[in-house]
Amino acid sequence: MRWLGRHERGATMMGTPMLRNTQTGIVLWLALFLLSGMAGVMLYIAHGTDPARQRAMQKTVAALAMAKQALLAYAQQPLGLTQCELNCPRPGDLPCPDRNNDGIAETSCSNTARLGRLPWKTLGMGDVRDGSGERLWYAVSERYKNNPRLRPLNLDTAGTWSVASSQGVIWDATQGNGVVAVVIAPMQPLMREDGWVQQRQEATTELAKHYLDLNGVIDHAAPQEAALLGFVMAPNSIHFNDVVLPITASQMHQVMQKQVLAEVKRSLRCVALPCNSYPSPASYEDSSCLGNLPLNAGQCLSVATSIGRLPLDVNAHWSWAVQHLLDGHPQHHWFQQNGWREQVFYVPGQSQTSIIVAGERLSGQVRDATTDKLHLRAYLEASTLLTLHVQEAALNVQSNDMLDRVSRP
Structure with a gap:
């Protein structure tokens, strides 16, 4: 849709x-x-x-x-x-x-x-x-x-x-x-x-x-x-x-949104057996995940939460995944250079992981100050959260988020 x-x-x-x-x-x-x-x-x-x-x-x-x-x-x-x-x-x-x-x-x-x-x-x-x-x-x-x-x-x-x-x-x-x-x-x-x-x-x-x-x-x-x-x-x-x-x-953003989703999905795909469990996401309330400045060790860490942002991978790639965009260094990849970690969310599962790229802000969504960006409602709509079985107050409007899933072999 x-x-x-x-x-x-x-x-x-x-x-x-x-x-x-x-x-x-x-x-x-x-x-x-x-x-x-x-x-x-x-x-x-x-x-x-x-x-x-x-x-x-x-x-x-x-x-x-x-x-x-x-x-x-x-x-x-x-x-x-x-x-x-x-x-x-x-x-x-x-x-x-x-x-x-x-x-x-x-x-x-x-x-x-x-x-x-x-x-x-x-x-x-x-x-x-x-x-x-x-x-x-x-x-x-x-x-x-x-x-x-x-x-x-x-x-x-x-x-x-x-x-x-x-x-x-x-x-x-x-x-x-x-x-x-x-x-x-x-x-x-x-x-x-x-x-x-x-x-x-x-x-x-x-x-x-x-x-x-x-x-x-x-x-x-x-x-x-x-x-x-x-x-x-x-x-x-x-x-x-x-x-x-x-x-x-909006026309351009839909193109960008689709490409980012495909790039993140590809980078998280397991390519070397055995395929371990995906790590927990970083908390969406972790302000160190925001922006396009370098991420250092100890920032944007995995925590026990059901939904959050992509965590920092200090080794530049998980051992069983393709080389990807999570090393947190803005000189190494467009993902960190352009602040995409703010707009990509992640829900790991036993056999399938959900990746969500939030759409452009809708009327009623505020993403100006750092404190604004630490709430799911600033990015995701109610129907998206319902699909993910996440209980969180959000706009009950037609969603512009894009969601896909990565399965382990």
Whole structure:
């Protein structure tokens, strides 16, 4: 079963007719896709448009959907078993944009370099283009870019781009509800609202104003990250025809959550007989398990409890398990570097061990202070605890936790 988090619930609001325009060529907003678990992208089709224009819009929609799929797939690349240093690949990583139109992501994207074209070669996809024949553009959140990485990156990490509609903000980065990436189809060249005439030729390929439009105070060619003036989903007009598709934090978090669950499950699997019992978890009330700083001997220890967090393994791997992510040293693995121990819970059993990756925080769940994080209710919902036969007060809402089990042979 798939559950929607608070960010994605905001995205599904776009399914209502919020953006009606009564000007010439009335605009009708339609939900065109629900593809591979992605939230519907809202695009517009002008009443009475000719078949050629409709075909162009269909091609644009397909291109944006392909780009979104490719970015989400990139964010869950295999992480491998080997140790690394401080800049470890991790769940949720996104490439930097392509800044010189060669299809390859730049090696770094600090400051204003987080807007450019979609790096289609880096993503392993074809030279996908919108219905006007233009390559797609792309902006990545500073918290999700893969170089230089900002840590931690986990399910409590919000996106940093705001996306508005013509009638108000839908995703607001200033309120912790930003999106992690935006893909933009530039469509045909036009005269922007500021009088700039777009000219698309070899000499202008790297200048965003020749491709991206202005809508009121929101300039797609110069978006402001972590502010209200990011991007806008607005009806087509003589001065604006960009088509915007956001990747929400909830959509990304579901991908990250699934990958972390698979990685933890693999790392706890017994691969050498005899398979001993799994050790007791660390207490969820043990504050030494929190954060992304190094864990030292004597911290985050196994205790006699039914449910808790993954304990510190000072030997870097249990003798009968594969090399894994529990040594507690942030220079050795993405798991500790990004504070995932806070969000992964563990219930050992005689023949089967349960692993739970908590979903992103829901309304009513507080994870701000250390004391907030020492309660199961800050992470797990009532239905999850009931499944685990754990008696603990928690939110009685639809759960967004993911649970799996590891069995001993």
